[in-house]
Amino acid sequence: MLKEETLSTPHDCTECPIRHRAVCARCESDELEVLEEIKYYRSFQAGQTVIWSGDKMDFVGSVVTGIATLTQTMEDGRTQMVGLLLPSDFVGRPGRDGSAYDVVATTDLVMCCFRKKPFETMMERTPHVAQRLLEMTLDELDAAREWMLVLGRKTAREKIASLLSIIARRDATLNLRTPQGALVFDLPLTREAMADYLGLTLETVSRQISALKRDGVIVLEGKRHITVPDFNRLLDEAGDDSDGGMFA
Amino acid sequence: MLKEETLSTPHDCTECPIRHRAVCARCESDELEVLEEIKYYRSFQAGQTVIWSGDKMDFVGSVVTGIATLTQTMEDGRTQMVGLLLPSDFVGRPGRDGSAYDVVATTDLVMCCFRKKPFETMMERTPHVAQRLLEMTLDELDAAREWMLVLGRKTAREKIASLLSIIARRDATLNLRTPQGALVFDLPLTREAMADYLGLTLETVSRQISALKRDGVIVLEGKRHITVPDFNRLLDEAGDDSDGGMFA
DNA sequence: CGGGGTATTGAAAAGTATCAACTATCGTGG
DNA sequence: CCACGATAGTTGATACTTTTCAATACCCCG
Numbered sequence: 066m067l068k069e070e071t072l073s074t075p076h077d078c079t080e081c082p083i084r085h086r087a088v089c090a091r092c093e094s095d096e097l098e099v100l101e102e103i104k105y106y107r108s109f110q111a112g113q114t115v116i117w118s119g120d121k122m123d124f125v126g127s128v129v130t131g132i133a134t135l136t137q138t139m140e141d142g143r144t145q146m147v148g149l150l151l152p153s154d155f156v157g158r159p160g161r162d163g164s165a166y167d168v169v170a171t172t173d174l175v176m177c178c179f180r181k182k183p184f185e186t187m188m189e190r191t192p193h194v195a196q197r198l199l200e201m202t203l204d205e206l207d208a209a210r211e212w213m214l215v216l217g218r219k220t221a222r223e224k225i226a227s228l229l230s231i232i233a234r235r236d237a238t239l240n241l242r243t244p245q246g247a248l249v250f251d252l253p254l255t256r257e258a259m260a261d262y263l264g265l266t267l268e269t270v271s272r273q274i275s276a277l278k279r280d281g282v283i284v285l286e287g288k289r290h291i292t293v294p295d296f297n298r299l300l301d302e303a304g305d306d307s308d309g310g311m312f313a
Numbered sequence: 314m315l316k317e318e319t320l321s322t323p324h325d326c327t328e329c330p331i332r333h334r335a336v337c338a339r340c341e342s343d344e345l346e347v348l349e350e351i352k353y354y355r356s357f358q359a360g361q362t363v364i365w366s367g368d369k370m371d372f373v374g375s376v377v378t379g380i381a382t383l384t385q386t387m388e389d390g391r392t393q394m395v396g397l398l399l400p401s402d403f404v405g406r407p408g409r410d411g412s413a414y415d416v417v418a419t420t421d422l423v424m425c426c427f428r429k430k431p432f433e434t435m436m437e438r439t440p441h442v443a444q445r446l447l448e449m450t451l452d453e454l455d456a457a458r459e460w461m462l463v464l465g466r467k468t469a470r471e472k473i474a475s476l477l478s479i480i481a482r483r484d485a486t487l488n489l490r491t492p493q494g495a496l497v498f499d500l501p502l503t504r505e506a507m508a509d510y511l512g513l514t515l516e517t518v519s520r521q522i523s524a525l526k527r528d529g530v531i532v533l534e535g536k537r538h539i540t541v542p543d544f545n546r547l548l549d550e551a552g553d554d555s556d557g558g559m560f561a
Numbered sequence: 562c563g564g565g566g567t568a569t570t571g572a573a574a575a576g577t578a579t580c581a582a583c584t585a586t587c588g589t590g591g
Numbered sequence: 592c593c594a595c596g597a598t599a600g601t602t603g604a605t606a607c608t609t610t611t612c613a614a615t616a617c618c619c620c621g
Contacts, residue, residue, distance in 0.1 A: 137462045139552055145465040147458035158451055165455060192440055199447045202454060203406055207413060209457040210395035214385045216464035217393040217512025221577070256600060264465025266578055271601055288585085288600065304387055469609070504568060514610060519569055536568065536617085 076106070081177070086153035087127040088201065091193040099191075103183040107176050109133075115156075115168040115176070122164050124178040125157030131174035132253045135166045136261060146262040148205070151235065155201055159185050172253060216264045219304055224263040225273040226302035229283065233293055248293040277302065324354070329425070334401035335375040336449065339441040347439075351431040355424050357381075363404075363416040363424070370412050372426040373405030379422030380501045383414045384509060394510040396453070399483065403449055407433050420501055464512045467552055472511040473521040474550035477531065481541055496541040525550065 078084060078097045089100055106129070109115055115133060116122060128150050135148030147166060150156060156168060156176070188195045215227050236250040252259075256274075260267040277283050282302055284292040293299050300306075326332060326345045337348055354377070357363055363381060364370060376398050383396030395414060398404060404416060404424070436443045463475050484498040500507075504522075508515040525531045530550055532540040541547050548554075 135458075137458065139462070139466065140554065141552075143466040145462040147461045160448070160451075166458070189440075192437075192443070195440070195443060195447060199443060199450065200408070202447065202450045203408075206450060206454050206457060209454060209461065210383075210385065210414070213395045213457065213461060213464055214387070214393040216461055218387065218391040255598095267600080268579080268602085269577060272577095275601075304389075306388065503566095515568080516570085516611085517609060520609095523569070 081129070083127060083129055083153040083177075087177075088155050088194060088198050089127075091197045092191075093193070096187075096191055096193060099187055100179065103180045103187075105178055105180075107178055109170040109174040109176070111170055111172050111174075113170045113174075115170055115174070116164045116166075118164055118167045120164050121162055122157055123181050125155070125159060125181055125184055126176045126178035128152050128154050128156065129175040129177050131170060131172045133168055133170050133174055134258065134261075135168055137166055144261050145264060146258065147209070149262065155198065157181070159188055159198075171255075171258060221263075221265055221269050221273050222276065222302065223304045224265060225259070225270065225277060226282070226299055227305070228259060228263060229277075229291065229293070230296070230299050230303050230305070233291075233296065233299065246296075248296055250291055252289045252291060329377070331375060331377055331401040331425075335425075336403050336442060336446050337375075339445045340439075341441070344435075344439055344441060347435055348427065351428045351435075353426055353428075355426055357418040357422040357424070359418055359420050359422075361418045361422075363418055363422070364412045364414075366412055366415045368412050369410055370405055371429050373403070373407060373429055373432055374424045374426035376400050376402050376404065377423040377425050379418060379420045381416055381418050381422055382502075382506065382509075383416055385414055392509050393512060394506065395457070397510065403446065405429070407436055407446075419503075419506060469511075469513055469517050469521050470524065470550065471552045472513060473507075473518065473525060474530070474547055475553070476507060476511060477525075477539065477541070478544070478547050478551050478553070481539075481544065481547065494544075496544055498539055500537045500539060 078089065078101060079094075081087075084090070089097065092100065107126075109131075118137070130152055133150040133156070134146050135150060136144050136146045138144040148154075150168070157164070159181070184194075188198070215224055219227060232252065233248045233250055237248055254262070256267040256270045259265075260270045263270065265273075274283075274285070278285050281294070282298055284294065286292070326337065326349060327342075329335075332338070337345065340348065355374075357379075366386070378400055381398040381404070382394050383398060384392050384394045386392040396402075398416070405412070407429070432442075436446070463472055467475060480500065481496045481498055485496055502510070504515040504518045507513075508518045511518065522531075522533070526533050529542070530546055532542065534540070
């Protein structure tokens with residue numbers, strides 16, 4: 066049985082792996098002290114639901130490690146992913162009580178949570194948190210709009226290529242590049258989760274991945290391990306301007 | 314020939330029709346004075362482009378009257394609308410030089426613009442503007458995510474019904490309701506613009522509007538004037554939970 | 562009255578979903 | 592250790608929705 070577990074060993078903010086990218090990125094050490102007071106960690110196992118849409122949320126927080134998804138579901142069960150939460154991403158909305166979305170851990174997940182009320186008062190008093198949150202929210206809005214183009218106008222093949230290039234790009238900023246410049250990474254999502262992200266069925270996702278493999282755009286080992294021999298080729302398939310800038 | 318025109322008669326903020334909803338909503342009168350110094354009005358005719366994607370933007374601003382669209386275009390011409398800008402909505406991103414999207418006036422448009430540099434310094438100094446902008450950005454993010462569900466998972470008929478209900482709801486907050494509780498409004502968008510919003514072709518938009526008309530969900534007079542006899546019926550067709558709350 | 566943009570409608574083609582069978586993989590318990 | 596079952600993924604055949612291409616209708620304005 067899946068069970069949530071509250072960590073008994075809180076980390077020190079100064080050693081936090083997402084310190085420089087999360088909502089607390091701009092905080093001075095005295096501000097961090099305030100945050101330390103109202104923060105606590107929570108761990109979730111892969112597959113566990115962090116929050117149900119409509120539930121009361123008494124916290125906001127950051128993803129520390131692992132991946133979570135934000136999804137909306139219609140009455141008849143159709144679901145659409147509306148956000149992919151990676152380490153340092155923020156969860157929750159100050160000034161609102163309930164969650165508008167389901168939040169689900171797709172891998173094992175650790176979150177750094179702040180009690181909502183004190184976090185909100187802190188936002189009013191210190192500009193650094195609010196400034197950073199605005200910046201992050203604007204970035205998310207851009208990402209959401211980029212995704213609207215994918216959902217509204219791209220073909221199934223382009224959608225898959227777009228998703229792969231996003232994941233590849235993210236992983237490339239950290240590590241994982243072969244001598245020849247090929248990219249290697251693991252898919253953090255099931256076929257069904259990919260389908261929910263892309264507005265497709267899981268069968269279509271599977272078919273298009275097979276097609277990209279057949280055409281040599283990607284190389285598959287197992288179901289999740291992917292090698293991209295030529296990143297520009299992938300960008301081409303995604304229908305994007307083929308200058309990622311990454312290799313410029 | 315379409316030509317932009319700078320109004321020579323600036324309005325007073327205290328008489329501004331969007332005063333209480335725009336980015337300046339929370340400003341005190343002394344803060345408004347600062348804004349007055351850096352603001353100017355610009356007018357655009359229907360069809361005119363306000364900003365091209367990639368262009369340098371030396372201002373940010375608010376829509377005062379009229380409607381504008383935010384669109385992305387792929388190399389081969391496929392375009393997706395990613396935002397519909399109504400009076401009080403904010404245009405531009407502090408901290409970024411270029412525009413990521415095309416902004417086009419779909420009706421005659423008046424914008425209240427702030428020179429970007431001074432606006433940014435003001436944001437650092439006075440929290441009221443930044444707070445309000447955060448709130449507005451979070452709302453836009455929610456709207457974008459709602460739209461991702463529409464784009465990714467709804468049928469053509471549901472998409473049209475969704476768009477109509479959004480427009481109807483907006484107009485209903487202002488005015489325009491017959492004695493029987495029916496809603497009446499004018500479409501501010503062409504069929505093509507609706508298609509770009511919904512990720513459809515204009516032909517499909519036309520067909521589905523005809524179908525909704527045939528089925529009595531809407532009544533059409535001319536091409537743009539719409540009557541919705543039963544709003545809950547429309548919400549049903551949109552696939553939304555049929556409690557708009559509006560008539561509760 | 563004519564012309565250009567806007568909208569509607571039809572027929573055929575293409576893309577994706579649906580339904581269904583089958584395969585692969587992994588952990589569990591006999 | 593192997594069989595079993597459960598979960599995840601693949602592939603095929605067919606049906607359905609939406610697009611595409613094309614022709615026609617509408618309407619405002621000069």
